[in-house]
Amino acid sequence: MEFLQQQPLLAALLALVGLGAVFGALLGFAAVRFRTEGNPIADQINDILPQTQCGQCGFPGCRPYAEAIADGEAINKCPPGGETTIQELADLLDVEAIPLDEEHGEEKVRAVAYIREDECIGCTKCIQACPVDAILGAAKQMHTVITSECTGCDLCVEPCPVDCIDMIPEQTTVQSWRWGLPRPSTVNADIIATDAPQGQAA
C-alpha cells in the first residue's frame, strides 16, 4: 500500500489494467451468454424476399440468397420480387436501389402452373421439382397443381417429359381488381401557358 502511494504512476496503471480485465471478462461472458443464433440480418432479408424458391437468382432457394445478400451479394437478382423487393432491400440495407439484373430474368405477371391432365403420364418428375409441395399425384397417376400453394416458380415446367405444364398468368377479377393511382396527366395539369410541353406553348 505504502509502495503504491509512493508510486502514483504504477497505481494508476494497475487500476486501469484491473478495470480492463474486469470489463473484458464481463464482455467475454456476455458474448458467450447472449450469443445470437443464426444471422439476424439474413432473416430480415429472407422476410422481404418473395419465397417463390425459384432459384432464378442462382441460389438454391430464397434463404441461401438472403444469406448471400447478407454477405455482400447484389440485391437485384430476384425477378419475382421485382422493383418492390429491390426497393425494400435497399431500404433495409441502406444501399442504393439498382435496377433488376435482366440476366436472371424479367419481372413477370404472377403465374400459376397448370397441368394439362389428359397429357400427364404420371412420371412424378414435377412433384420432385416443386419446392413447396404444391403438386399432387403418384407414379402413373395423373398429377395436378394445388393452385393456392403454387408460387409460380416455373421449376416444374422444365423437367416435364411431355411438356404438359403451362404457366397461366393470374387473371384480374372483380375480387382481385385494385384501384390504381390517378393518371399523372390529371395531376400535372396545364394551368398556364408555360405548363404546356415545349413547342406547343402559344
Next chain:
Amino acid sequence: MRKIWDFHGGIHPPENKDQSLGEPIAPAGIPRMLTLPVSQHIGAPAIPVVEPGDQVLKGQQIAKARGPVSVPVHAPTSGTVVAVEPRPVAHPSGLTALCVVIEPDGEDRWIEHAGLADYTAEDKAALLERIRDAGIAGMGGAGFPAAVKLAGRPGAEIDTLIINGTECEPYITADDILMRERADQIVAGTLILKHLIAPGHTLIGIEDNKPEAIAAVRRACQGHDIEVVQFPTKYPSGGEKQLIEILTGRQVPSGGLPADIGVVCQNLGTTVAIHRAIAHGEPLISRVTTVTGEAVDQPRNYDTLLGTPMAWLLERAGYRAADNNRLVMGGPMMGFTVTSADVPVVKTTNCVLAPTEAELPTPPPAQACIRCGMCAEACPASLLPQQLFWFAQGQEHEKLEQHNLFDCIECGACAYVCPSSIPLVQYYRAAKAEIVQLRQDHERANHSRDRFEARQARLEREAAEKEAKRAARKKAAEERAKKAAESGDAQEDPIQAAIERAKAKKAAQASAPAGDSRDKLEADVAATRKRLEKAEAKLAEAREADDANIAAYENAVQKTRDKLQNAEAALAAAPAPDAPAASSSGDAAQDAIARALAARYAAAELSPEEKARADLEKLEARLAKTRTKLEESRSAGEQDKVIEALESTVVRLEDKIATVRQSVGMPAEAEAKNQGQTTDPAALAIERAKARRAGTGKSSESPKEVLERNREALNKKLTTTRERLAEAREAGDDTVVAFEMAEAKLADKLARVERELAELEEA
C-alpha cells in the same frame, strides 16, 4: 330528448333530394332480361345452382352461399335461365363477373314460401339462418352479410341497436321514401332485430332534412320501445362510425368494429328486407332505387327487381342520353362511374345518377397541393388528408399506416373541399389497395417459406432415415458374421444354417488344395450346372419380355457354360471315387458337406421316381415339423416376426410338396429327359419346370410342330393387339404408341417364325 353529439369535420354539399321525392315509389316492372351477379356482397361469391335452360320460380335460390361470410342469390321473377357466364357488372373496374341470366316469362309465379306467424317463439339461430337463406346483405352500400353482423361475436355485449335512416349523401332518397311509405315495415323489422339482439336502447337516427320521414316513423313507433332521434344534417353523418358518434358519443376504435363498443348498426333497407324474410318468407329479390339527375325527365324511386339493367330503369324515368356526361351508380360523393348502362342493379345499388355536365362537371385537372389544410378540417375521421396524399404519392406505406390510412371511410369530403381539385380519395384507395396487396403477398410468401422449409426438413429426415437403416443393416451383418465366426456351427434357424453352409462350403473350397478330391469337383460341376440352368431360364425370360438386358444374360450364359466345361473336364481328369462319405476331415462343416454329398449320391442311385418319392417324404416330414414349431410359437406367444417367418416357410414347403407330387405324377418323362444329364436335385427341379413350361412339346413334338404352334399363338396375339390398337385409336388414348410398338414387334416375331418354318420345310 336524447343528447346529440357531433363528429369532427363534415361538409354541406347541395342536397338535390327534392327532385326524386315528388312521386311515390313505383314498380319498375319486369325487364326483358335479368342479370344476377353471384357476388353482390362482401365475402365469398355464391355458387350457381342452376344451369342454362332451367325453369326458375320467383324467389327460388339460384346460387348458394359459399362459406360463412356469404349469402345466396334468388330469382327475382319466374322465367328461364339462359346463361351462367361472366357478364359486365356494376364495378369501377368495368370487368366482367359470373352472373346468372334469367329471361322472365312474365307470369311472376312465386315459389312456395311462408313467413313465421310468431318469430318470438323461434330460436335465435333459426332466425339468423332464415335471414341468411333470404340472401340479405347490408343494403346501405358495403353489402356485408346481415346474418354475420347480427350473430355478433361471443363476449361482445350489445347495449345499443341503431337503425340508420340518415341517408346523408346528396341526390339519394331511397331510404327517405321508404320511411315515408313503409314505416310500419321498418318498425316491424326493427322489432325483429330487437328480439335477436336484445339491446338496452333501440334508436332510429334520421337527419333533420327529412321531416316527413321522421313524422311517419314516429307514428309507426308509437307503443314500441324505439327512439327516433333527429339530428342536424351534415355529410357524412350516415357513415356507421359517424352515426354512432352522433347518437352515443362513443368512438369506434381504430381498426375496431361497432360491436367492440356495444353497438350494432343496420341500414333501413336491410331492416325492411329482414322483416319481409321473417314475416313473409320472401328472400331479398328487389330493392328501392333512386333514379335521378338532370338527364332524366322524371326522377323518382323505383321498386326494382335485382338484376334489372340500369338502362331499363333509366328508360322508365325518361333518360336523355345526349345530355348525360357519365352514369354513376351510387351517389355523387361515394358512387362510381359505370362503363355501360347495361350493368344490373344489385343489392347495394341505392341510386342511379344521370347528371348533366353542368350539374356534375368533370373534375378539373388537379393542381399542386397548397397545404391549405381544408381537407383536414373536413375529414370526419380526423385524419390528415394532405399528409396521406403526400405519402401515397411517395408510396411510403409505413408512414401511411402510421397516419391511420385505414380509418379513412373514403367519403370524399376532403376531395370536395380541395381548392386544387386533387382526387384525394383515389390516392387513398390506390394506397390502401397496394398495402393490402403487399400484406397478402407477404402472407403468401410466409406460407410458401413454411412449406419450403417443411419440405426441406422432410427430405433431410428421409435421407437420415435411409442412412440409419443402412447403418443398422451393416451393423447387423457384421454382428452376424462375428457370431458365425465365434460359434462356427449351424444354428436352429434354417436361413442362418443355409448361410452357414454356404460359408462353410466356400471356406472348404478355399482351404482344399486345387484338383483335390473328386467330390469337390463333382459338387463344382453340379453347382455350375445349376447356375447355367438358372442363367438360361433368365435369358429365355428376357427374350420373351424383349428385355434390354438380353446381351448381358447371353454373356452370363456363355461364361457359365465355359466354366461348366472346365469343371467337367477337371472331373473327368480326376481319379474315380473310392468312398466319398468316408473322407472325414474332422471339420464339422466339411463333415456336413460330405454328408450332403453322400445323400446326393445315394439319391442319384435311385430312379427319378423313387428319388421324387423320397424327396416328398422328406419334405412332408419337414412340413410337419415346421407346423408343430409354428403351433408352439403361436401358443407361446412368440414375436410376430418369428410366426410370420414360420408361416411363410410352411407355405413354401407346401408349394414344394405340390410341385414334387406333380413331378411324381409324370416320372417317365422326367426320367427320359434327365437321363445322363444331371444328378443334382435342384437342377432336376429346374428341368422339370422347363419341361412343364414347354408342355409336352419339346420332347414329343417335332421342331416343325413347335414352330407351327408358335406361329398360331403369335397370330392370335397379333390379332388381339390390332383390335386393341384400333380401340385406342378411336378413343384417342395415349396408349396408341405403346400398342403400335407392340404390333410391330409381334409382326417381327411372326415373320421370324415363318422364316424358320420355311427353312425347316426346305430342309
